[in-house]
Amino acid sequence: MFVDDEYMILEGLKMIVDWSALGFEVVETVKSATEALQYLESHAIDLLITDINMPEMSGIELVKQAQVKNRDFFTIILSGYQEFEFVKKGMQLGVKNYLVKPVNKEELKRSVLEIHAELEKRQQQEQKELYRETGLILWLNNELNDGEFQGLLKQFSSGTQPPYTPLLFSSEKAIVETAAEYFWNRGQQMAVYGRLNEDQLILIYSGSRQQLLLLIRELEQHFSGEHWQIIVGETIEEWETLYKSYEKIKQIQSLQAFYPDLLPHERVLKVDTVNKEEELPFLSFNKALMIGDIKTICQELDRIFDQLLAAQADPEQVKYVSFLLFTDIYRQSPALSVDDYETMIAEIRKGNTIVELRCLFDEILEKTKGQTDQKRYSETVQHAIDIITNDYTEEISLKSAAESLHLSVVYLGQIFKKETELSFNQYLNHVRIKKAQHLLLHTQQTINEISEAIGYNNTNYFSKMFKKLNGITPKEFRDTYREGYDSL
Template sequence: MYKAMLVDDEYMILEGLKQIIPWNELGFEVVKTAKRGQEALDYLKENDIDLLITDVTMPKMTGIELVREIRKFKPDLSIIILSGYQEFSYVKQGLELGVKGYLVKPVNKDELEQKVIQIRDDLIQDARMGTQKELYYDTMVQRWLNDELNEDEFLNFIKELKIHLNPSYSVIIVNQANNPVDLSEYVKSQQQPFMVQTENLSTYQTVIIYQGMRNELNLFVKGIEEELRGQTFKIILGESVTEWENVYESFEKSKKLLLFQEFYGDKEASQMVVSLTDTEEEVEKLHFLSFNKALMIGDMATIKDELHGIYQQMAEFRYTPENVRHVTFLLFTDIYRQFPSLDKEIYDDTLKKIHHSSSMKELKQWLDQILDSIYDNPAVSKRYSDLVKSAIHIISTDYQKDLSLKSVAEVLHINPVYLGQLFKKETERSFSQFLNQTRIKKGQYLLLNSSKPINEVGYDIGYNNPTYFFKMFRKLNGLTPKEFREKYLQNYQSFEE
């Protein structure tokens, strides 16, 4: 039932408006009547309605003045204005203020009913459109977080939202256990446009893609803590990244930190904020994303340089033992995701070592040993199911073709949704991510072991668009194809040799 409000300084007219049409049958309830514009304005500042019908000529505050004030805080409210006579200036002002109708007193029953029906139908249509927009918005943000948007889709999404991007992004995960607080109003008040919320039996989760520098982010998170005062919650801050294409990495880091907390976090803590970097200097120097890209590049010296650099920076910034453990866990999970030769036993052993470690040096040496073991035995895949191995084999042999999850599922005679879910669970990458990484690894090999022009390399590995090949190569490696070839042509220690 929609809510209507009637405003007129004459009591008999108010009563007549309440009785002249069957409001309930038309889908409305008259929830308030007011005899003065100020009375109506005070009510509207505290309450929501869907339709306002107001007289024009009232003492102290006219109907036009009332509408003008209402538009300052309820720009979309449906309004009908009434007048004792036809006056063009009232009609003109009403149109300028976006009113839905102008009726002359005495009000004609059929005209009023027709206008109310029209407004009801508009409200129903707006609600449907709003639901569709919300679904579209949630879907697009989820796809962005999961690295499923191409550039055109992303730019169209931003254009439709009519927002300006700030080239610094950090993913925040907020988990609430019970009696959850809706953070949407707070997030909107801070001019942060990207947020999705999900709920299951035990957890209410809010994921925010924060735009802004790290010091601003810290203040934003303090605001969340205030909103959740007295609640049970965990707040996890992911890595800050400067390009929209890498937001998924910040999301992955946030999820991994949350997982680590579930393993070894303080079970008694009812309120927890986990952040690895607090200042812009730390964000700039302690760059986890560079390590991830080094793993994709695949050169042992580059990987170890990045690894040792991160530990050196943690020592410089005097990281607490707990934060060193957090960082080590994230570095290990990046290694584990990239190299399937590592099995569940290594994963469990590493978790134990991280939890019981006594020094930063010990943790760094352990990761060095893991990297050396991969270098000595790179090709053995120990943890994928036969179905996922089969899908990977198709990707490895047919990467030059126009492959899709659906086409591979058809070859394997399996439901594509099931295959996609299983593939993501076991490899920690979507099918398209894995396909792109496979193609780019093949491209690396051609860049270093042939004299083919860069555009031709792109065509040979399945990219018909040279620009897309260039962008994907740079996204995954942090280098352009030309920079990669120049840097590693003479000195490349591959894990795959």
């Protein structure tokens, strides 16, 4: 955009060089700084060329006001005279060059080409950051394969080794930016900031949990007088199970939104701890739910409640943990309705002792076992689930399902994930693995035969997926549960 109060100067700037050959398009010419600011209210530009000496507002003031409104562009200042104070003020505002009228064509071209090179470099960096952040989001949502994950790690120069801990830092924008810089300076580069929500930072911390908690303690001291919160997920060793830990963080966000009175009012909220030393086995509980054996699930519940009892956890903490455990059961048991959810939440809120709440889970499991019909999905999502249930042995995908339902792939993917909390492929894998469990328990088929029977043409991939979801291999599952399996 050109800004000059002289019409002939504006016309001359349009023609002095071939702007398209230099990689630019002239999008606007205006005769005052006020008009320029009005244009910038609703338009973005890469380069501003402005006269410095205009009647109502100088070019320097124009740049200053635009920057206050977070407008980001390069600037070349034009003037009929040289004056050091103008130059100094301009350079303080990041003005790229200061050219004296009449403008020297070659000097202008050099300046513009330098700016073009910097814009390209910035664009490449932004694309690289977008690629990295997109990869991290896919990882957090369990949508990367081995090759894609290894490719993602190559995008970072440090902080990519296990164990991994997801965390969510929330505060006002300036504090979040400082927190992001704090972790980055300590080699923690796997961060998503700004693209999802400017008031939050999602970080995948690489390294020991003890070291992470020390860093968080430093952070507490640094922001001692500010309003902020950090939710720390469960620390995991295998990259494939990171999404389970991140799911817990999202559950806590939902609980804070709908039931704030049930959560501890703390700046640092650790989803898997009852004190500084002991960690609750949420990941093992999730795998027990996938295994689906009542006895195994109850054993994991007993472990968790025994730890709460031994730690003398306060009632608020016990209710909070109970909430998280129940949301795991609810998510994996579509037979439970929304009414069931509300009823159980009310029961958890009324619970007074650890023993009461532990007994409540026996009731929940009994209720889950007694109901078989899916109730809570919309007609569209249910149709997609029916496709998976009927055709899981075939090569099906979100795209093929969307085509058969005459829907857009994006729309179906969004509502499917929203209602089931799983992507289409994740749900398909869950169905296939549950079918594999049945075949392992009730047939003599080999692992290779079962893999092929449920739609996997790669036995190694089947075994890896089975262990990822159940925590044990297909052989271990068969050996453990062949003689005694009480299905949820």
